[in-house]
Amino acid sequence: xxxxxxxxxxxxxxxxxxxxxxxxxxxxxxxxxxxxxxxxxxxxxxxxxxxxxxxxxxxxxxxxxxxxxxxxxxxxxxxxxxxxxxxxxxxxxxxxxxxxxxxxxxxxxxxxxxxxxxxxxxxxxxxxxxxxxxxxxxxxxxxxxxxxxxxxxxxxxxxxxxxxxxxxxxxxxxxxxxxxxxxxxxxxxxxxxxxxxxxxxxxxxxxxxxxxxxxxxxxxxxxxxxxxxxxxxxxxxxxxxxxxxxxxxxxxxxxxxxxxxxxxxxxxxxxxxxxxxxxxxxxxxxxxxxxxxxxxxxxxxxxxxxxxxxxxxxxxxxxxxxxxxxxxx
Numbered sequence: 001x002x003x004x005x006x007x008x009x010x011x012x013x014x015x016x017x018x019x020x021x022x023x024x025x026x027x028x029x030x031x032x033x034x035x036x037x038x039x040x041x042x043x044x045x046x047x048x049x050x051x052x053x054x055x056x057x058x059x060x061x062x063x064x065x066x067x068x069x070x071x072x073x074x075x076x077x078x079x080x081x082x083x084x085x086x087x088x089x090x091x092x093x094x095x096x097x098x099x100x101x102x103x104x105x106x107x108x109x110x111x112x113x114x115x116x117x118x119x120x121x122x123x124x125x126x127x128x129x130x131x132x133x134x135x136x137x138x139x140x141x142x143x144x145x146x147x148x149x150x151x152x153x154x155x156x157x158x159x160x161x162x163x164x165x166x167x168x169x170x171x172x173x174x175x176x177x178x179x180x181x182x183x184x185x186x187x188x189x190x191x192x193x194x195x196x197x198x199x200x201x202x203x204x205x206x207x208x209x210x211x212x213x214x215x216x217x218x219x220x221x222x223x224x225x226x227x228x229x230x231x232x233x234x235x236x237x238x239x240x241x242x243x244x245x246x247x248x249x250x251x252x253x254x255x256x257x258x259x260x261x262x263x264x265x266x267x268x269x270x271x272x273x274x275x276x277x278x279x280x281x282x283x284x285x286x287x288x289x290x291x292x293x294x295x296x297x298x299x300x301x302x303x304x305x306x307x308x309x310x311x312x313x314x315x316x317x318x319x320x321x322x323x324x325x326x327x328x329x
Contacts, residue, residue, distance in 0.1 A: 001014050001015070001016070001042055001043025001044060001298075001301060002014070002015045002301065003015065003043075003045075004210075004282055004283070005210075006081075006126070006156075006183055006184055006210045006282055007183045007184055007204075007208050007209045007210035007282070008183065008208030008209075009156060009183050009210075011081065011125070011155075011156065011183075012045075013045060013046040013081050013210075013282060013283065014043060014044045014045045014046050014283060015276055015282070015283040015301055016044050016046075016272075016283050016284065016286055016297055016298070016300075016301050017044075017046045017047070017048050017083075017212055017282075017283050017284065017285045017286065018035075018036070018039045018044050018046065018047045018048065018285075018286065018288075019048050019049075019214070019285040019286055019287035020032070020047060020048065020049045020053065020062050020065075020066060020287070021049075021050070021053050021062065021287050022287050022288070022289045023035075023049075023053070023061075023062045023065045023066070024053065024054045024058060024061040024062045024065055025053075025054065025055055025058070025061075026289050027289050027290075029065050029068065031290075031291075032065050032069070033065070033068075033069045033072075034291065035288055035290075035291060035294055036066070036069050036076075038291060038294055039294060040076065040079060040080070042294075042298050044298075045079055045080055045081050046080075046081045046083070046283065047066070047080050047081070047082055047083065048083045048084075048186075048212070048285055049062050049063055049066060049082075049083070049084045049085070050062070050063075050084055050085035050088065050128075050130060051063060051084060051085060051086060051088060051090060051111055051114065051115050051118075052085075052088035052089070052090065052130075056092065056093070057092045057093075059088075059090050059092070060090065060114070060118050063084065063115055063118035063119050064118045064119075066082075066119055067118050067119040067120035067121070068120070070119065070120050070121060071120050077121055080125075081125045081126065082119065082121065082124055082125045082126070083124070083125060083126035083127075083128055083158065083184075084115050084119065084124055084126075084127065084128070085127075085128040085129070085130040085160060086103070086107070086108055086111040086112065086115070086127065086128070086129060086130060087101065087102055087103060087129055087130035087131050087133065088101060088130055089101040090111075090114075102133045102135065102136065103129055103133035103136045103141050104133075104135075104136050104140065105140050105141075105143060105144040108141070108144040108145070108148070109144060109147075109148075112124065112127065112148055112153055112154065113153075116153065122152070122153075123152055123153055123154060123155065124153065124154045124155070125154075125155050125156065126154075126155070126156045126157070126158045126183070126184060127145070127148070127154040127156070127157055127158070128157070128158040128159060128160050128184070128186060129141070129157070129158070129159050129160060129162075130160050130161065131160065131161050132159075132161070132162055132163075132166050137173075138169060138170050138173035138174070139173060139177070141170075142173060142174050142177050142179045142181075143177075145157050145179070146177070146179055149180075156180070156183045156184075157180075157181070157182055157183065158182055158183055158184035158185065158186065158209075158212075159182050159184070159185050159186070159209075160185070160186035160187070160214075161186070161187065161188075162185055162187075162200070163199065163200065164198075164199030164200050164202065164203035164204075165199070165203070167182060167185060167200070167203040167204060167207060167209065168203055168206075168207065170182050171207045171209075181207070182207065182209050183208070183209060183210065184209050184210045184211075184212055184282065185200060185203075185204045185209045185210075185211055185212065186212040186213075186214055186285070187200050187201075187211065187212075187213060187214065188213070188214060188215055189201070189211065189213035189214075189216075189275070189278075189281075190213060190215060190216050190217065190218045190222060190271060190275065190284075191218070191222055191256075191271055191274055191275075191313060191317045192218040192221055192222060192243070192253075192317055193215075193218055194317065194318075194319050194320050195320050196211075196213075197319050197320055198320050201278075201279070201280050204280055205279065205280045210280070210281075210282035211278075211280045211281045211282060212281075212282050212283065212284070212285060213275050213281060213284045213285065214284075214285045215239075215285075216271055216272055216275055216284035216285065216286065217268055217271050217272075218239060218240070218243075218271075219238050219239030219240050220238070220239070220240040221239060221240040221243050221244070221253060222253075222256070222267055222268065222270075222271035223267055223268040223271070224257055224266065224267035224268060225240050225244065225253065226244070226250070226253055226254055226257055227257055227261075227267075252316055252317070255316050256313070256316050256317070259309070259312045259313070259316065260309075263306075263309050265303070265305075265309070266296065266299075268296060268300070269296055269297075269299055269300035269303055270300075270303070270305065270309075270313070271300075272284055272286065272297060272300035272301070272303075273300045273301075273303040273304075273305050274305060274310070274313060276300075276301065277305065277310065
């Protein structure tokens with residue numbers, strides 16, 4: 001496994017991030033523990049979760065599964081760079097009780113203590129804001145984060161689903177306070193969805209944030225869905241099904257799969273490997289439901305894509321437009 005620095009920090013993380021959103025809802029605890037063991041054995045040291053994972057009446061369940069895995073010992077916690085998120089409504093259903101969600105200082109304090117209890121650890125390495133909170137000023141957010149850093153409960157702060165201008169606002173505010181600021185941004189970014197290249201990725205690079213793409217296969221669209229359909233595989237659903245309903249999009253995905261078949265590369269592995277070539281990307285989040293899916297992701301981390309293949313992928317899924325430098329006078 002290859003490693004890199006997380007943004008401008010000295011923290012060394014694997015170039016694959018183990019996403020745990022499926023742990024609980026789709027993968028039971030025993031299999032989740034086995035996947036985490038295999039990931040650690042393969043050298044993946046960056047694990048990502050969120051306080052709301054588990055969903056519905058089981059919110060927090062995923063953090064609990066991870067905490068039970070840490071409790072087995074064997075230096076599991078010491079070897080893992082642990083990232084979780086705050087913002088979500090933790091109520092089973094309906095609206096949250098006041099101050100039980102989002103990013104007020106009181107909500108952050110309450111949420112971090114609850115996550116630490118579920119995760120059975122004394123600190124979180126990267127504490128991420130799951131969404132922007134338009135009701136809470138960054139001065140208040142950083143005050144809360146600085147206290148948590150001083151208490152040793154968290155080490156770094158990151159963002160998720162932030163637009164470029166909010167990354168700038170957050171880190172400019174942090175700089176005025178003498179705070180370290182955001183060190184990572186988790187965003188929707190893949191071959192089929194490249195709008196992050198317009199503002200989010202440049203802002204992250206400007207402020208020294210590592211970019212952590214989520215949904216690297218775009219809901220399965222980039223995982224060979226047309227071929228699986230033809231072979232009688234499981235029916236396409238969700239984002240991938242919506243996209244394939246558009247004839248133009250379906251033709252593009254077909255061209256993508258044909259190109260990769262010509263080069264003898266699995267589509268899902270190519271999509272992950274492509275992200276690892278992108279400037280500013282720390283590593284994509286992979287969310288395996290099974291051991292086989294984890295093995296495929298690990299192969300992708302070692303995959304070298306030739307220039308002709310990269311050019312072909314760029315022709316099929318072009319970027320969102322010219323870079324800002326194209327407009328420089």
